Amino acid sequence: MNAPINPPKLHDCRDAFATTLERLATENEKIVAVCNDSVGSSKLGGFKSKFPERLVNVGIAEQNMVGVGAGLANGGRLPFVCAAAPFLTGRSLEQIKADISYSNANVKLVGISSGMAYGELGPTHHSIEDFAWTRVLPNLPVIAPCDRIETAAAVAWAATYDGPCFLRLSRVGVPDLLPEGHKFELGKANLLRQGSDITLIANGTLTHRILKAAEILAERGVSARVLNLATVRPIDEEAIIAAARETGAIVTAEEHSIFGGLGSAVAEVVVDNAPVPMKRLGVPGVYAPTGSAEFLLDEFGMAPSAIADAAQALIKRK
Amino acid sequence: MDTTELERIAREIRLRDLQAVFEAGAGHIGGEMSVIDILTALYFRVLNVWPDQPKHPDRDRFVLSKGHTACALYVTLAKRGFIPEEEISTFLQPHSRLNGHPNCNKVPGVETNTGPLGHGLPVAVGMAKAAKLSGAKFHTYVVTGDGEMQEGSNWEAIMAAAQFKLDNLTLVIDHNRFQQGAALAETNDLAPLRPKLEAFDWEVTEINGNTMSEIVPALEHRGTRPHCIVAHTNKGHGISFMQDRVDWHHKVPSKEQYEIALAELSEAL
Missing domain, CATH: 3.40.50.920 (Rossmann fold)
Structure with missing residues (x-):
């Protein structure tokens, strides 16, 4: 098989996440975004300008961020808690266990820039432990989409799924792999x-x-x-x-x-x-x-x- | 319900808690005795809750962040009609839903799972913020231990509550001055708590947390900022030989001690 003459266009999956979340939030007023000063890196700028009241920015305080997410869900909101994956998972792992997984709180955890996306920033900013940390927790689907199409589909799925989940996203560009209109099915390869x-x-x-x-x-x-x-x-x-x-x-x-x-x-x-x-x-x-x-x-x-x-x-x- | 009646209920809850801990052979009796008056005031006077509809969207939210005193919560919930009173005898038994720390997916009336310290206040901030976002009128209460305030996550939540102007949030710190292993003063002394909370722009009320006539108005107070009640309590309150003794954090009374405690609490009834 010959390599394509023109390399495929690469997409930052955060864009698909952000545009999908904004679309869903337009349809569902319960959706809120929670972040730790990560409006830019989580691509929540558009969400912020469209729904300023529904962006809950707790500042640089990840343990509180995850707990607040659990409380928002208890109070009837549908929170997407977004932060760089190493800090979302590592800093607040016990909150993810007790407040989200064990409490079965309907919170969508969105780990941005996972893996080694922050390459040169070094191992403190790499999130190469998050599958291990999260996949042992009951009630918590762990999902790493492969392209912008699957990212959009997984975000849309998460908004309708009654329970917590962890979406592991990257910022590293990837080509389209799945067909447009692909529907995400939990637990299906x-x-x-x-x-x-x-x-x-x-x-x-x-x-x-x-x-x-x-x-x-x-x-x-x-x-x-x-x-x-x-x-x-x-x-x-x-x-x-x-x-x-x-x-x-x-x-x-x-x-x-x-x-x-x-x-x-x-x-x-x-x-x-x-x-x-x-x-x-x-x-x-x-x-x-x-x-x-x-x-x-x-x-x-x-x-x-x-x-x-x-x-x-x-x-x-x- | 007036304070005399509340005091009577609190004594009954103390008695049942003592029996449950003795029969189970485990529990956190010191911190349970210190917090029972606050729980009683909440469930029998202050909270808008409906035991037959524990998930009613308009219910006031209560979070027992010091989850190790779960037995006191279970006895209170049972007395209020959330769970059968006879179920208290299953506390800590195999497969009982009355675990050593409360489980919101098993026990009606429990809002979130607590146990590890420093979790309840952030969750309560989220609850209060949810009410602000949706325009709901429910109020959120959370009780922490004073030793628990050494957890940094609480101070993250305290900052957020002030920033979000959560006048629908009340934090009660059960200030019994002892943590598991020693007095706070010997460990990481947060006293005085008032100026620290005030520095974070909270309104602070200090009360005797074992005196119903002070507890009720403090809980019912409504202001324009998040409200912290520093409740000065006695660990082991109501049982003479336990009072203010650090070793009663999670010690279980002997048969002889149990009889003495039973007599003291029964006499108070």
Whole structure:
């Protein structure tokens, strides 16, 4: 397969989040946005100008921000609590556990600039632990959309879902992958490419990279299945078990630590149901060096060609 | 309901709480005794709540942020008709919904799950803000322990409440001067609390938090700013040998001590 002559247009998924939230807020007066001085980085400027009263900015105080979200939900509002993912999850994890997950508060947590989106700002600003921290919490769907279309669909879904969830968004540009009008289904993987020799699974900013890896593999005579697994919890066990049984090997790739994230979640399903060789690509349990998000993904072995290499090495272990 | 009647109910709640802690072999009796007068005033005089409609949108909100004193809340809720009074005997038993800390998805009348300290006030700020956004008339009350005010999240919420001008929010600090391991004064002494809250632009009232005639008007007060009631209380109030003794934070009385406490509280009835 030849590479496209013109590289695809890349989109910042925050824009899809913001425009969808504004549209939903126009239709539903209960929707409020809660943030921690992150109006700009959460792209809430438009929301603020349209609904100034409904933007609850608590200042730089994330524990209070999440608690306030729970209280707003108790008082009949529909809060989207938006902040940079490392601070939303890490700083206020106990609030997410007790006030949101355990209390089952109808709060939508929106982690912006997740993964290593703040590349050069360093590991304090990287959010490569958030899948691990959130996916152990009951009542809390964990979702990382792969493009602007899935982001808009997931935000629209969240507004109608009666319960909390964690939406993990990035600011790193990604191409369109899913068809316009795609509807988000909780816990359902999207089959992006059929294949029989191996399965590549990713979400968020990695999905387009594994698709490219599958194209490279095809050129090398390897048939790779590609699954976009936006929902890390509840996970699509059926699609994973089918992938294990039908292709016999699975590579996962994520903008997250390899400990406790998407790869771990897939491995849990595989080990319990259909053990096959696996390779988990991600940040290998280290603090990242200085560099942009794209540089760091390449650095940690997630350039499409490196993913293809890892897949071929894994196939040899089948 | 007048203060004499409220005082009688508070004594009954103390007695039932003591029995429940003794029978369960666990609880946080010191802080329960200190907060029971405040809970009684709230549930039998101040709060607009309807036990048969615990999720009524217009209900006043109450958050017990010092969730470890859940037993006192359960006894109060039972007496007010939210749960059966006989259910109190299941406190801490396997599969009882009366856990050591209150669960809003199991116990009607509980608004949010508390237990880890410093959670209730931020949630209460959200509740009060929700009322402001929707124009609802309900009032939000939250009770924290004084030791709990050492949690930084409370001060984040205090700042936000002032910024949002939440005149529909009342914070009661159960100021019994003791935390789990020692007196506040020996640990991280926040006293005096009044100037600290006033510096954050809250209105502050100081009361004797075990005196009903002071509790009720303070809770019913309405002003133009968020209101903090610094309720000076006694840990273990009502039981002579527990009073102001740090070791009664979560100690369980022996059979002999139980009989003495029972006699003291019964006499007061």
